[in-house]
Amino acid sequence: MSTQPGAQTPTPPGAASGTGSASTATPVLDIADFSVAYRTAGGDVHAVDHVNLALHPGEVIGLAGESGSGKSTLAYGACRLLRPPAVIRGGSVRYQGRRFPRPVEVLEQDPEGLRALRWREIAIVFQSAMNALNPVLNVRTQLLDVIEEHLRLSKEEAVERVNSLIDLVSIPRSRLKSYPHELSGGMRQRVMIAMALATDPEIVIMDEPTTALDVVVQRDILAQIVELKKQLGFAILFITHDLSLLLELADRVAVMYAGRLVEVGTARQIHHESAHPYTKGLLNSFPSLRGPRRELAGIPGSPPDLRNLPPGCPFLARCAYGTEACREIDMDLAPVASASDPRHVTACPFVLPETPLPAGGVGRRDAVAAGAPAREERRDPAAGIPIAGLAAPGTAGPVGTTGPLPVGPKANGVHPAPGVGPLGVPHDVATDQGAEQ
Amino acid sequence: MDQSTSTFGLAPVSDAAPLSSPAAARGPLVMEAVSLSKNFRIDRHTVLSAVREASFNLYRSAVVALVGESGSGKSTVAKLLAGQEQASSGTIRLDGRVVDVRGRRAFRRYKSEVQYVFQDPFASLNPVHTVRYHLERPTRLHQARRGEALQTELVALMEQVRLTPAEPFLAKYPHELSGGQRQRVAVARALAARPSVLLADEPVSMLDVSIRLELLNVLDELRRQLQLAVLYITHDIASARYFADEVLVMYAGDIVERGPAEEVTQQPAHPYTQLLVSSAPDPDDLGSVLHHGKEKGAQGGVEGAASIAACRFHPRCPFATEQCRTKRPPLLRIGPSRAAACWRLDAAAPAVVAGARERGDEVRET
Numbered sequence: 001m002s003t004q005p006g007a008q009t010p011t012p013p014g015a016a017s018g019t020g021s022a023s024t025a026t027p028v029l030d031i032a033d034f035s036v037a038y039r040t041a042g043g044d045v046h047a048v049d050h051v052n053l054a055l056h057p058g059e060v061i062g063l064a065g066e067s068g069s070g071k072s073t074l075a076y077g078a079c080r081l082l083r084p085p086a087v088i089r090g091g092s093v094r095y096q097g098r099r100f101p102r103p104v105e106v107l108e109q110d111p112e113g114l115r116a117l118r119w120r121e122i123a124i125v126f127q128s129a130m131n132a133l134n135p136v137l138n139v140r141t142q143l144l145d146v147i148e149e150h151l152r153l154s155k156e157e158a159v160e161r162v163n164s165l166i167d168l169v170s171i172p173r174s175r176l177k178s179y180p181h182e183l184s185g186g187m188r189q190r191v192m193i194a195m196a197l198a199t200d201p202e203i204v205i206m207d208e209p210t211t212a213l214d215v216v217v218q219r220d221i222l223a224q225i226v227e228l229k230k231q232l233g234f235a236i237l238f239i240t241h242d243l244s245l246l247l248e249l250a251d252r253v254a255v256m257y258a259g260r261l262v263e264v265g266t267a268r269q270i271h272h273e274s275a276h277p278y279t280k281g282l283l284n285s286f287p288s289l290r291g292p293r294r295e296l297a298g299i300p301g302s303p304p305d306l307r308n309l310p311p312g313c314p315f316l317a318r319c320a321y322g323t324e325a326c327r328e329i330d331m332d333l334a335p336v337a338s339a340s341d342p343r344h345v346t347a348c349p350f351v352l353p354e355t356p357l358p359a360g361g362v363g364r365r366d367a368v369a370a371g372a373p374a375r376e377e378r379r380d381p382a383a384g385i386p387i388a389g390l391a392a393p394g395t396a397g398p399v400g401t402t403g404p405l406p407v408g409p410k411a412n413g414v415h416p417a418p419g420v421g422p423l424g425v426p427h428d429v430a431t432d433q434g435a436e437q
Numbered sequence: 438m439d440q441s442t443s444t445f446g447l448a449p450v451s452d453a454a455p456l457s458s459p460a461a462a463r464g465p466l467v468m469e470a471v472s473l474s475k476n477f478r479i480d481r482h483t484v485l486s487a488v489r490e491a492s493f494n495l496y497r498s499a500v501v502a503l504v505g506e507s508g509s510g511k512s513t514v515a516k517l518l519a520g521q522e523q524a525s526s527g528t529i530r531l532d533g534r535v536v537d538v539r540g541r542r543a544f545r546r547y548k549s550e551v552q553y554v555f556q557d558p559f560a561s562l563n564p565v566h567t568v569r570y571h572l573e574r575p576t577r578l579h580q581a582r583r584g585e586a587l588q589t590e591l592v593a594l595m596e597q598v599r600l601t602p603a604e605p606f607l608a609k610y611p612h613e614l615s616g617g618q619r620q621r622v623a624v625a626r627a628l629a630a631r632p633s634v635l636l637a638d639e640p641v642s643m644l645d646v647s648i649r650l651e652l653l654n655v656l657d658e659l660r661r662q663l664q665l666a667v668l669y670i671t672h673d674i675a676s677a678r679y680f681a682d683e684v685l686v687m688y689a690g691d692i693v694e695r696g697p698a699e700e701v702t703q704q705p706a707h708p709y710t711q712l713l714v715s716s717a718p719d720p721d722d723l724g725s726v727l728h729h730g731k732e733k734g735a736q737g738g739v740e741g742a743a744s745i746a747a748c749r750f751h752p753r754c755p756f757a758t759e760q761c762r763t764k765r766p767p768l769l770r771i772g773p774s775r776a777a778a779c780w781r782l783d784a785a786a787p788a789v790v791a792g793a794r795e796r797g798d799e800v801r802e803t
Contacts, residue, residue, distance in 0.1 A: 066645045067616065154786065185507065214506040214672040219716040241645045246716040289675040289702055289717045298650030302615050430624045 004217070026096055027054035028202050028235050029078065029122070030103075034091030036070075036077040039084070043307040047073040048090070049259040052333070055203065057097075060229070062246030064282065065256035068303050071239045074256070075205045079122055080106060080114055090093040096123055119375040123190075123196035127208040132192060133180040139166070139191050140176040146198045165194040169224060186217035190224070196229065205237045210245075220250060243282045247271045255279045258303055258314035262329055265344035273353035275336045276347040277319045280357060297357075313348065320358040321351050373400050445783045446794055449767035450776050457774045459697040460682040464497030467666045468634050469519065470550070473527035475513050487513045490527065491688045493683075495634055497667040500657075502669045502681035502698065504713065510690040511670045515636045516666065519553045520544060522725040531634075549579040552627035554638040558619035568600075568622050569607040575629035594625040597662070598655055615647035621655060628659065635659075639671045652678050675715050678702040683774070689749035690767070696775030706777040706786035708754045717788045748780065756781035772796070 047070040055061050063071045066242060076082050078093045093106040095117060106117065125422040126132040134142055143162045153161060166173055169190040180188055183303060189209055196204050201390070206225070210218040229236060246253050246267065253270040254279065255263045263276040274280050281299040288294060301318040310316070312327035319326070333345040338352050450456050450691050475488040488510045495501055506771045516522040518529060529536040531550060538544045555561040562571060572591050582590050595603035598621040603713035620640060620688070626636060637656065641649040649658050650672055669681055677684050677698055686694040686700040686709065694707040705711045751761040757774040759782045771786075771793040778791065783790050 130504055215674070215716040215718075216506055216712060241647075242718065244644065248718055282647055285650050287650075287675040287677060287679040288719075289714060290719055293679065293699075296650055299647045302617070302648075375722070425616055 012051075018135055026056075026103075028057045028095065029055040029237075030094040030096075030098055031055075031074070032092045032094070034078065034093060036073050036082065036086055037089050038086050045306045046089075046309065047079055047086075047259050051256075051259075051261050053261065053264070055237055058200070058229070058233050059252065060201060060238060060250045062250030063237060064241065064243045064246050064253060067228050067302055068306075069256045070259040070306075071256050072207055073259075074371040075124075075207065075237055075239055078106065079107070079118060079124070079205070081118075081124075093119060099202075106377065107362070115298055119146065119196075119201065120199045121201055122203045122205065123199065123201040124198045124204045125192050125209045125314060127211060128386055130180060130185075130188060130375035134190060135180055138177050138179050138234065139183075142191075143176075143195060143198060146195055146277055150199045161198070168228065169194045184217075186221060189213065189221055191290045193221070193225065193228070197232065197234075200232065200235055203235050203237065205239070208240045208241070209238075211240065211242070218245075225249075225318075230377070242286070243270075243279075244286050244288075255282065257308055258309065260314065261333060262315070262331075263345065263348045264333065264366060265336075265339075269339065269344045271343065273336070273339060273344070275339070275344070275351060275353050276348045277321050277351050278315050280351075281318075284357065286325075321348075321355070325349070325350070340386055373407050440617055442768055444780075445772060447769040447782070447790065450770055454694070454770075456768075456770065456776055458494055458496065458501075458683055459670050459774045460496045460499035460501050461494070462665070463666055465497035466494055467497055467532060468495040469528075469530040470494070470514070470518065471528045471530065471801035473514065473517055473529065474525045475510075475517055475522060476525045485516075487690050488517065491685075491687075491692050492527075493685055493692070493695070495668060496666040497633065497666050498660055499683070500660060500667040500669050501683045501685065502671060503687060504671055504674050504677050505686050506672055506713075508689075509687040511687050512638055513690075514687075515553065515638050515668060515670055518634075519551060519559070519636055520547050525760040530604040545578070549630045550632050551634040551636065552630050554620075554623050554627050554635065554640050557643050558623050558719065559611075559643070563610050566610070568609050568611075570740045571622060571626050571627050572607070575626055579630040590629075593707075594628055597628060597659060598622070598625045598661075600625070616644050616647075617652060620644060620652055624652075624768060625754050627687035628663070630657055632665070634666045634668070636668045636670070639672070640669075641669065641670065642673065642678070649676070656680075673708075673717075674702060686713065689767075691749055691778065693750065693777075693779070694777040695768070696772060700772065700775060704773075704789055706782060706784070706789045707750075707779050708756055708769055708781070708785045709750045710777075711785065712753070743795055748778070754781075756784045 004107065031051060031053045031152070034048060034051045034053075035046070038045040038047055049338055050266065051070075051074055053061070053074075063074065065071045073082065073086070077086070077088060080088075082088075082148070084137045088107060091107070094103040095106050096103040100121065104117070105111070109117065109352060135144075140162055143165060144158055147158045147161055151158075163173060163208075166176055171187055171190055171194075180191075182193065184411065189324045209225075213221065222245070223235070228234075239244065240246060243253070243255075246269070247270065250267050252264060252266055254261050255270070255276065257278045262272065263270065265273070265275075270279060271283070278299070281297075284294075284296055284297045287296060287409075290416055299318055304310070304314050309325065312321075313327050313331060314321070316322045316326045329347075329349055333347055334349065335342040336344045336346050336353065338354065440680060470493050473491045474486065474569065475490055477485045477487055479485050488791070493501060503514060505511045513522065517524050519594075520536070522565065531547070531591075536547060538547045545700055549574065569591065572594055573587065575585060576590050576594070580590065590616070591607060592603040596608055600606045600618060600621055606614075606618075611622070614622065617788055620643075624640070627635065635656075641652050644652060644783055651661065656669075657680065669677065671677055674684070674686075681698045684696065684698045685692050686707065688709045694710045695702060701710060702714060705714050746765060747763060748757070748761040748766050752759040754761065756779075764780070766778045766780045768778045770776050771789050773781070777786075777789075781786060
């Protein structure tokens, strides 16, 4: 691995992972300083902007972010699957696997070289199984097609492989004769997974594979994926907007916003010690089924226009912690100052895991509409905790009005922030927010 | 009924002893679904009963959530209530009067009271028309507003769904809006008729997680300001916990459990509800998928649903016995406003059953 100095993927070999299998091995896919833009009449849309991410053998990385944050573009770009007007603006994507002991630069491959990589080494499970499967061919034909295209097997071996694949994903063999429309959504997605695994790839990219399914089926499929991963040992890049899912499934989670990674850490770190305001916002967006009812706030507003991003932090417009100083940061990932694990990195030099949430949540109310009326207390006292950011003004909600906030990491020099005095400005902002509420 | 032995002392819910609704505390009764059923004929020999004898009430300012997986019949219920499908049996009452939507006028009058918000905001708005057009038509049609009054109404609608400033948004086309904004236009369009009942069919499932909450908050505020009765259809039982007063859990056309949102989600009684709850992603249980592996026999999909004279969940149920295969369980009362349809409640949810038995007398009287 040759991450250049100053690059922001602090995955020092040798550091043991908290939960998972990110090990001492060299990464199977090493994305460095990778940028993709879409050329439009109105200017370039910087969909992926200087991203660094390393996927290790057998590791599950979850890539989380809203629609339009660039997560699919990142994954497809790394496989060179994008067509114009998408342009790869720079960076490198190195692949190294059992069949490729010496790293190959994906971005420099000719079509022949790419054919050797795609599907054989890096396979993709697409979001919409109905659209990704061919409606006029039955399942057996489609599976055979993949195998004959990418593996050198005799007819009998190929058929045998089809049978074992369909067993692998727990679909009865009688269904091989079925056409995609005759299968349920869950089965279709299983067929997609079988197709992706047909060539025994090193990496499987899963682009929202369960988004269209309901929870019970979703759980089935995830359990199956995990089971298969254990058996076959491939690495997974799992793309979704549902952070709660990733926290359960992934070894490491990378949070993406406006084409940039804003925080990377283990699932545990992201869940319990999230440092970036956007991550905090995402975590505070989904209702939990278990435990006490939390106050939820969501993240009002929408992502910025990627054609002309303002300087500094792209999340500033929606961030309740935001200050003037945020306009000058360079969005480089640096270790979270107060974290013990240097591989837990964030792009926000001001907010720490222990920084309390501003009252009313991470989002800025004015990001949506000024003067939204104060909300009533939704629940009667007997029913318990108030719902979703609907607390009466000044009642529930995290602190925010009192106490000094932890001082930003710049104090100890881990993350020098240009143009900020001592004592982070977030203090004032959080106080203001609290007062407003 | 002769099930006194097998229902472990719990009384079945009946017309004589109906269940009280936790939503009733919020406002007056608007809509009643009484024993609604819908059968679809598939071919000469096969009839699919998509909804079986569903009964529930909608109250003003209250949210009732209908939770279930795809194919459980929840959208069919909404379509019946919306007058888009004719019920095979059962009645719907609006403000105490039996609903009859045959005839254009009757249908339009009904539509001005009962409105529908569709799942997919990308498909439910016409791409060649502006937001203004989408809102103007129902406002004219249902409120007969013209000129100045029309304009103020449009602005008011946009403000209600927090699309402000209204004027620039009104001039936009759907493709210029984000998914969340589109869905808010769809909600505003439903509100243009000034309905008393809003049927929201998976209104947030197509949206990003971070946007969902915002839309639910908008709906919640509308419920309160406009005293809307909301039927919230979803497969996400966690959002029902936060948003709804009463939760109805549907499986293969049957309401298998119902009760106050917090009780149903925290102490699910029916094995299916338990499966739903345990399937929801749980970040606090890190790596649970990895550790627990697959649920015992509880595979996804309603396809395996059983015959009419059975508990339809029995092929997937870990507690199923012979009785479950041969006889359909009635809704048994397990609280003043809570019931579940299961022959094996004592095994599936012993704590809930014990609690109900303790309160036994009070339970029977209500």
